[in-house]
Amino acid sequence: MLNRTNAFLQHWMPYLTPISVVLGVTIFSSLSSISYVVKWVFAFISFASCIGLNVKELRTTLTKPLPVIIGMLIIQGVLPFIAFVVGKALFNDDPYIIIGFVLAFTIPTGVITLMWVSIYGGNRAVTLAIILVNTLLSPILVPFTLNILVGAQVEMDIAGLMIGLLIMVVIPSLLGLLANQLLKNKHTSILSSKLAPFSKMAIFLVILINSAVVAPFFKQMDGKTIILAIIVFLMACFAYVTGFVIAKLFKWDDSVAISLMYNSGMRNTGVGAALAVSYFPASVAFPTVTAVLFQQFLASMAGKIISKYVEKKQKKIVLLQRNNIIMTKQKTF
Template identity: 25%
Template structure:
C-alpha cells in the first residue's frame, strides 16, 4: 500500500488527471452530494502533514535579502495582476473560474519549490525561506487581493476567508511545529530525518487527490455537459505559467548566480495549489467551491509537467553547476 501511495506522489502528472477523470465518472454515474462531508477531513489531511516538515527557523537566516525581496516582488506585485489580466481576457463572463485562477496566483511556493530546486541543484536554503515567507505572506494577502480585485463581481466573505486561512494554514502550521518537536524528542533527530520526514508528503498527496476527486465528482454533470469549456482552461494556464517562467528566468539569469536563479524560478513559478484548493472548497461551499477548484486542479497538470521539463533545461539556461573543490 505504501508503495502505491508513494507512486501517486511521485507521478502527480498522471495521478491528478487520473483522479479528476475518476471523480467525473463517479459524479456522472451517481449522486455525489454525500461526499461533501469528506471535504474538511481531506483538507486537514492535505495541509497538516506538509506543515510538519516546514522549517520556519530558516526565515531568520540572513544573507540573501536581495533574492528574497525580488522573489516576493514577483510573487505579489507582478504575478497576481498578470494572472488577473489573463483571467479577465478569457473568463470575463465566468467570475468563479477567474477567482480560481486568481487564487492560484496568490499563494506562491509549495513543498515542490524545495524539491525541484534540489533536483536542479539550486540554492536549497533560499528555497526553504521562500516557501515559508510565501506561504505566510500569501495566506495573509489572499483575502485582501481577492476582495480588491473580485469583490465587485463575486461576494468575497473577507472575515470567513481569514477564519478559514487560520484553520487550514496557521493551525496546521502550529500543530506541525509541535508534532515535529514531539517526534524528534521521541525518536531522535537522526531517525526522524532518515525514516519519518519523507513519509509526510505522501499523506498530503492523499489529501490532494481526495479533494480533486471530490471537487470533480460534485461538478461532474456540469463538466460532462460542456467538456470543451473545461479543456479551454489549459490555454490561460499555459500563458500564465509560460510568462512566469520566462520572466523569472530572465531576472535570474541577468541578476543572480546560478543557484540563486534556480531558487528564484521555482520560488515564483510554483504555486501552493493545495492551499488554493482548500480555500476554494471550504470558504465558498461545495457548489461554488467545486467550480472554483476545477481550474486549480488543472493547474497541477501544467505545474508538475513544466517543473519537470525545466529541470532538464536548467543546465542549458544557467550553465552546469560548479564542482566542489577537492579538500
C-alpha cells in the same frame, strides 16, 4: 514498505495527479458530497509536509533576504495582477471565472515545491524561506489580493477565507514546525518518512474530491472551458519563465533562479480548489482544478529544460577556461 510506497508515489506523481482529476470527474464524481472533509485532509497534508523541513537552512537567507522579498512580490503581486488583466480581457462576462483565474495564481506556493527544487539543484534555503513566509502570511495576503482585484465584482467571505487558510495551512504548518523543533533530528526524520506516503495519498484524495465538485463543468466542455484550460496552461508556463528571468535580471546564480522559477510556477492548487469549493460557487474552482492536470508535468518539464540550460552553460565555461589556458601557454612560449 512505506519508503518504497512513497518513492513510487513521488516518481509517478506527474502522471497520477491528472489521472486523479479524470477519476474525480468520471467514476468518483459522487465524492462531491463529502467536499466538507477537504479542509481537514489538507490540514493533515500541511502538518506532514512541514514536520520534515530543516528550518536551520533558513539562516543563510537572513543576511541576503532580497530573493525572498522578490519571490513574494512575484507570487502575490505580479502574477495575480497579470492573471486579473488576462481574465478580465477574455472572460469579462463571467466574474466567477475571473475570480477563479486570479485565485489560481494568488494561492501560496506549496511545500512540494521544495522537492522539485532539490531534484534540479535549486537553492533550498531560499525556497524554504519563501514557502514559510508565503504560508504564514497567506491568510492576510490571499483575501487582500482577491479583495483588491475582484472584490468590487463579487461579494466575498473574507473572514471565511482567512479562517480556511488558518485551518488548512497556517496552524497545521506551525504545529509541524513545532514538532520538528521538539523532536530530535532522528525522530523527526523517521516520523516524516512514515507520514510522507500518507500525505501524498491525501493529496490524491483532495484532488479526487475537488475534481468531483467541478465534474459538471468538465462534462459540459465547450469552447469557453477549452479556451480557459489553454489560458491557465499558458499562464502557468509564463509564471515559470517570469521567476527565472527576474532572477537573472538581478544577476543571481542558477540555484536561486531555479528556486524562484519553481516558487513562481508552482502553487498549492489543493488549497486553492478547497477554498474555491468552500467559499465560492463551483465554477470558481475550475481554473485551479484545471491547473492540477498539468502542474506536476510542467514542474518536470521545467526542470529538464533548465538542466539542459545549466549543462550547456557549464560546458561553455569549461571550454572558455581551456581556451584561456591554451592562450596563456602560447604567450609563455
